[in-house]
Amino acid sequence: MSIETEKYILDAVTLTDAQQKMRRRRNIAIALILAALPIMFFASTIIRLGANVADRTF
Amino acid sequence: MSDMNVEIDTKQTSHGLNAMVGEDMADIRDYFELLKPSVMRLVVFTALVGLVVAPGYIHPFNGFISILCIAIGAGASGCLNMWYEHKLDALMSRTKNRPIPSGRITPDQALTFGLILSVGSVAMLGTLVNWFAAGFLAFTIFYYVVVYTMWLKPRTPLNIVIGGASGAFPPMIGYASVTGDVSIESLLLFLIIFMWTPAHFWALNLYIKRDYENANIPMMPSVRGEAHTRKQILAYAYITAICGIMPSVLGFAGVIYGVSALVLGVGFIYFSHLVYKHDKGAIAIKSAKNLFAFSLLYLMLLFTLLLVEHSFNILFTFNIIQFLGV
Numbered sequence: 001m002s003i004e005t006e007k008y009i010l011d012a013v014t015l016t017d018a019q020q021k022m023r024r025r026r027n028i029a030i031a032l033i034l035a036a037l038p039i040m041f042f043a044s045t046i047i048r049l050g051a052n053v054a055d056r057t058f
Numbered sequence: 059m060s061d062m063n064v065e066i067d068t069k070q071t072s073h074g075l076n077a078m079v080g081e082d083m084a085d086i087r088d089y090f091e092l093l094k095p096s097v098m099r100l101v102v103f104t105a106l107v108g109l110v111v112a113p114g115y116i117h118p119f120n121g122f123i124s125i126l127c128i129a130i131g132a133g134a135s136g137c138l139n140m141w142y143e144h145k146l147d148a149l150m151s152r153t154k155n156r157p158i159p160s161g162r163i164t165p166d167q168a169l170t171f172g173l174i175l176s177v178g179s180v181a182m183l184g185t186l187v188n189w190f191a192a193g194f195l196a197f198t199i200f201y202y203v204v205v206y207t208m209w210l211k212p213r214t215p216l217n218i219v220i221g222g223a224s225g226a227f228p229p230m231i232g233y234a235s236v237t238g239d240v241s242i243e244s245l246l247l248f249l250i251i252f253m254w255t256p257a258h259f260w261a262l263n264l265y266i267k268r269d270y271e272n273a274n275i276p277m278m279p280s281v282r283g284e285a286h287t288r289k290q291i292l293a294y295a296y297i298t299a300i301c302g303i304m305p306s307v308l309g310f311a312g313v314i315y316g317v318s319a320l321v322l323g324v325g326f327i328y329f330s331h332l333v334y335k336h337d338k339g340a341i342a343i344k345s346a347k348n349l350f351a352f353s354l355l356y357l358m359l360l361f362t363l364l365l366v367e368h369s370f371n372i373l374f375t376f377n378i379i380q381f382l383g384v
Contacts, residue, residue: 026084044120
C-alpha cells in the first residue's frame, strides 16, 4: 500500500509563554467557578431542607 | 487501512492573528476590571446594609448568596456598560486604558461575558433566594444598561439624576432578599443614595468637565453651565441631608444614627456651600474635589452606622443562636 503524504495548512498562531500563562489562569478560574456552583446549590438546598433533610419516609 | 503522513504547516495569517490575539491577550484581571470593581464595592456594601436592616430572618449562607448575586449582577451591568461605550471610552483619558479600548478584550467577548453574568446572577438569586429579589435585580441591570447607558446618558444633562436610580436599587434588592417585598424603610435607603448621586457626580464633573465634552456626553456643567450646576448641587445636598436623618425620624434607626446623620448632613451642606461660593480659579476646583471626597465619606459613614446599629439589634435584641441558624 502506498504512503500518501498530504500537506495541511492550518490557519493558526503560536501563543507566547505569557499568553499561554494567561489562558491557563482563565481556565483555572472557569474550573473553580464550575466547581463552586454545584457546591453552592447543594449547600443552599440542604439549608432549605433544614431538619427535614433527615426525613427519609418516602 | 492506509498509512497517511500528515504534515502540518502552521501559517500565521492576518485573519488568524486577529481572531486569536483579542482572546489570548486577556488576563483574569482584565475580565475583573470589566466588572467595575470600585462600583461593585459600593453596591456590595449598600446591599449588605439593606439585607441587615430588613426585618425577618435569612440564613447567613443565603444572605451571602444574595450579596454575591447582587455583586455579580452589578458587575454584569458595568461590563455591558463598557461594551456599549467602548468607543466613547477611547476618547476619555480616565477610561482609555479600559480592557476594550486598549484591545485586551474584544467587544464581542465583553458582551458575551456581561450577558452570561446577567442571566446567571438573576437565575441564581431567583432559584436560591427569592424571585422577587431576582426580578428586581433583572430590572436594575436593564435600567442601568438600557435606560441609563443607552437612552439617557447621551441625550440629557439629567442623565445622572434619573439614571442614578440604578445605583440606589441595591439596598432595596438586599432588603427584598429577606422580606420578598418593598417597604418604606427600603425606599428610604433608595432615596438617600438617589438624592446623594447628583451632588456627588456633578462635583466630579466640575473638575473633569473636558473629558465628557470630548466624548460629547451632555453633563450638567457643560450644557446648563457651572453656575446652574452649583445651585443644583446645593439643592440636592439639602435634600440628601434631610433624607439622611429620616430613618431616625420615622423610627427605623436609633438616636446615635440620627445625631451622626445630622452632623454629616450639615457637613455635606457646608462643602456644597463652598462649591457654590467659590466659582473661579484653583479654589473652585479644590472645593469641588473636597465635596466629591466628602460625599463618598458621607454615604459610607451613614450606611456603616445603619449596619452597626442593626447588627447590634440582631445580636442583642433577637436570639443570637436563631440568627446563626444553629
